[in-house]
Amino acid sequence: MAKIEINNLYKSYQDTQGNLLNVLVDVNLKIEAGEFLCLLGPSGCGKTTLMNLMAGFEKPTGGTLTIDGLTVSRPDSKHITIFQDYGLFPWRNVLGNVMFGLEAKGINKQAAQAKAEEYLELVGLSQFAKSFPGQLSGGMKQRVAIARALAVEPDIIFMDEPFAALDAFTRYRLQDEVLRIWTEKQPTIIFVTHDIDEAVYLAQRLAIMTPNPGRIQRLIDIKLPRPCNRGDAGLVAYRQQVFQEFELVHAVSNDYSI
Ligand SMILES: Nc1ncnc2c1ncn2[C@@H]1O[C@H](COP(=O)(O)OP(=O)(O)OP(=O)(O)O)[C@@H](O)[C@H]1O
Secondary structure, three states, X not given: OOOEEEEEEEEEEEOOOOOEEEEEEEEEEEEOOOOEEEEEOOOOOOHHHHHHHHHOOOOOOEEEEEEOOXXXXXXXXXXXXXXXXXXXXXXXXXHHHHHHHHHHOOOOHHHHHHHHHHHHHHOOOHHHOOOOHHHOOXXXXXXXXXXXXXXXXXXXXXXXXXXXXXXXXXXXXXXXXHHXXXXXXXXXXXXXXXXXXXXXXXXXXXXXXXXXXXXXXXXXEOOOOOOOOOOOHHHHHHHHHHHHHOOOOOOOOOOOOO
């Protein structure tokens, strides 16, 4: 039994005129425990909807979706979602933010603080424990959000375009940090992105999604050691393959000269 099993999944919404909008059609996917999978596709292909269904925020219109063999019907505290906008509490300092989920689980304050400090260390923010979110850069806020998510030791982490609002340098650094943490802790990670380079660099497996209606067009195993050099020839070859999947490759014209 896979960690997450999705069979013949459909999701429809009604638009404002009452017309049925088929957002996801016949999605089938099995995700193993400890896997790092990216949902990759253009805007509107249903990536977030599929992730929200797995996270229990939405209910399917048809088909089945199980985690550990149990039908997903609501969010589960064993699974954590990290969003693009960090979702930190501005009135709590960094340490307080990371402690939040631990306290919510009923862990006593002393133990929660020790665990929060451990995870702040992991994301390199120990010296900012007493700072408030408003005093941090976007990248630092997202590292706090990652520390807060990891501190509760979730078995699945859902990440919805978590680095989309960050500059390229910060994004690269956080991608490396997520890979390092994934290697160390081995949670299952479902990562939503429309960035081909990011997906190929991070994922063990890509679910390539296409829109109208949203479906999984292809699954691609990325068989590369992690982390690998961003200029690695294997990485470039996978990137090219993905570009071809999206038909983003254009024939080189011979009509110009330099
Ligand atoms: N609650 C809703 N009600 C109606 N339509 C919705 C709802 N949620 C999503 N949709 C529609 O479903 C489609 C897929 O949306 P979704 O956000 O899952 O796509 P996405 O691939 O994550 O896109 P993006 O990369 O832009 O976030 C879109 O056409 C969107 O308008």
